[in-house]
Amino acid sequence: MQAVTPVTIIGGYLGCGKTTLVNHLLRNANGARLAVLVNDFGELPIDADLIEAQDGDVISLSGGCVCCSFGDDLSRSLKTLRALDSLPDHIFIEASGVALPGAIGNSLSLLRGYQLEGVVVLVDATSVQAASVQKYIGDTIDRQLNDADLLVLNKMDLLNDSQAIELRQWICEYYAHAPLVEAVYSKIDPAILLNIKTGRNSRDASNQADYTHDISSMYSSISLRMDQQVDVPILAERLSDKGCGLVRAKGFVMDYDNSIKTIQVVGRRWSVTNAPAGVETGLVCIATSSELTEEKLRSFCNIEVTKQDAAKLQCGYFD
């Protein structure tokens, strides 16, 4: 099977925190080799301490990551990446401030070897409502938000309580299609966008991430054993349903034909692909509400607790 590189698109208008998010992900890559494609090497696109060398359009970063500028030709830039010594584990495309991230995602679907994992759109909490009715870019911002599989309401620390409530209501009214996470300085749980390990050690992996406790407390991570066969697309779709309360799910599950599939969910987008050989089944899910329990999740997704699961649970396997 041809290796498929996951791609996440980061969109949003100027000043919403896309670059800050990219740096945050690079700092928390946990050994994953990320490639970041940016529209231009903007003012401080990458934190200086992460940069090891620059060669034309390619900047080498610590930890085997790279950053390329793509200007007006994304496919050429992806080719440049292919020509590097080793393929990156995950590609992030930082769209320009006026680009429609969904359109970039669509173009990507034409190229073999890439799997669109999700379109994440950052929102500047302080300005989005005013900007959305601005003469020139109002409809562009509207389209960007509608393109989102996952919305990140950024700069929430700059709002007072009543402003925050009003903004949440506004988002609920107009952009209810996508799950929402709130953030300060673009610091979201990196596991929402990075490929975290799944299976038995998953909780450890996500807990190792280097972000502050007050941020991690905004999320709850739930690991599910998945020993039984399931209808994989139906499960994936269910996990991506907003009513499920997840912002992210990833894992390996067994289909009715005994094949192991990879499930990827970022916000409302899900994908199912053949899993690499030798993986163990299991799902890791991230929710923004601490009220989501394993029980509720299993019930919403119709995942039965198998006898083996129950036995292991009793043994405190997941602890």
Add this chain to the structure above:
Amino acid sequence: MRTPVPVEFQAQDTYHELEMTTIYSAKKIITMNPARPVVSHVAVRDGRILGAGTLSELVGFGEYSLDERFEDKILMPGLIEGHSHAVEGKWWRFVYCGFHDRMDPHGKIWSGLQTMDDVIARMQEKEKTLDDPTQALTGWAIDPIYYSDKKITRQMLDCISSTRPIGIIHASAHTMSVNTKALELSDFMRAGIEHVGVPLGDDGMPTGELKGPDVYFSVAQEAGFDGNMLEFDESGLIDFSRLCVRNGVTTATDLAAQLSDDIVDVGIRVTNETDFPVRIFSFRFHIGLTPQELIEQVKSLKLRSTDRFRLGKIKVIADGSIQGFTARLNWPGYYNGAPNGLWYIAPEQMLAIYEMALEAELQIHTHTNGDEATDLALDTLEAALKKHPSNNHRFTIQHGQLINAAQYRRMAKLDMCVNHFANHHFYWGDEHYRLTVGPERAERMNACRTALDNGIPLAIHSDAPITPLSPLFTAWCAVNRLTHSGRTQGEYEKITVEEALYAITIGAAYTLNIDDEVGSIEAGKQADFAVLHEDPTAVPAMQLKDIGVWGTIQGGRVFAASDI
């Protein structure tokens, strides 16, 4: 090109040739200098004009040789193409598949292809000359709106070859048609593709039509469009200059360049050859750079500018195109209800670029097609000028196809110029009328009359290679406003022949801020002339496009189209 002069003789020859005074006589010399609009002689020394007048007026400059070879020709100021792309020279290596007759750099007229069968036949002819059965076969300028079924499928192109990738870029450059092999090589030949730019056939496979550069870029590479589709190379630049000579052009633009160090080196070296016949203005476009980086790069480019390779100007692209439905339109938007187009720059970025450019005294030309994009450019310039007032910025709107009267009035207040896409009327005017913006707005597209009535400095352009480089044809378009179907579209916006000649000479020179150097035939200016077989002010306006071009004189150097 002429045989190069061996280096050891070059300096001496040049010295004699240029230090001497040559007085040219002509049947008529149209100066575009209203104080002496027509003269019989022009005296040239050292590549510049000593004077224009009668022979007896000019002999006062001293010893001269009289050159009477243009006795039966008409001289005009060298024509100026204010919006073209030098890459056309490169595209002529591909097979010309256009509907209209078109002249190549070597003067061969390629007949327009009236049916899809003609296109196939011409591609097959080229196919027979290729030995390697896997080599790409590439065509350009096809325009399926002229063909009855309007769709070109991969199966049609498979008839030419199934072993080699084939791609034909459409005249508008928005779409590419490819064969099955090209789809296979670029991994597009599979079921399950869901993309608005990739129509599928009944079999669920792509039809071979690829809409939008973001879709066709990766296939284009397989189909023979190597590297950067908008960037000239050495022999392409020389071929472009040949097209210029054949069309009377002595100054042309390369309006959307990335200008890497390598390309600047090529541009400077090639244009510096003693027999290179054109002055090229290469504009750095904004995409891929931050405002700060753009300004810094263009500032340093300006320092590398030479007489024939002019650098230091900026192209900003505000929106897309009207026929691609990517232009930003004000209400009521597209006639067919298509959603509004796309921004290629954020308002904040445009403001930053405008402010920094005004401060650094760099000139900007801004591509707008839709009227909303023009509004943005006007708002932005008005704001930027408050911060950095300038009384000679000459910021120019390029295309500005939907500028309305109120916008021209504002542009006049802001001292802006416009360069309209007059050729568009002829090629796509019927489409605009029928589909994109509807009758009323189609009639006022490229409103040259209203621009001039508001005192806006005006140029008109071809956007070559999108339409053919030929300022006299462009003038014909602006004067007659005929569409391909033969309708006059926008009677009110017609301009006179004299006004059109102004737009392709001194008007265009003004937009490039070189009206002190070129654009008219008068003492002190560059000796840049278009040499014509007929008098554009004497032939019927409908024949403007048919006037034969003998060649040019550029910087005092004579270039006959027949030798170029």
